[in-house]
């Protein structure tokens with residue numbers, strides 16, 4: 001199951017992505033927001049990340065205006081690796097090198113078709129391990145030093 005969340009800046013793209021992924025048979029947990037009324041992105045990023053922490057979902061897709069705010073929130077949690085992606089090449093590397101379990105999208109800067117391509121690329125890419133495993137271990141050490 002994949003959690004999906006947005007604020008008002010990402011709402012319409014989030015709706016398109018949810019419908020698209022569900023049409024492909026992928027189970028989605030939509031934690032809101034549920035309208036384009038102004039709201040606060042930390043609330044919705046937190047809801048999505050909690051779905052990973054409680055093991056209801058193994059991945060999350062976050063959409064706000066830039067993808068940045070939600071990325072900042074997501075990376076406050078231990079074990080979460082997230083970045084905002086604006087094209088499929090960076091989305092592929094986000095999985096291959098960083099083994100990201102969360103992707104953020106800039107709802108105000110990309111079209112729905114591009115976003116679908118980005119999400120598909122990230123979902124289908126594989127972590128390549130090797131030297132990147134060592135780097136992820138270094139990140140875990142930093143988490144241990146700095147997070148409860």
Ligand code: RB5
Nearest residue numbers: 009064065066067068069
């Ligand atoms: C909301 O106006 C906007 O700040 C938000 O969607 C996001 O871009 C924050 O990083």
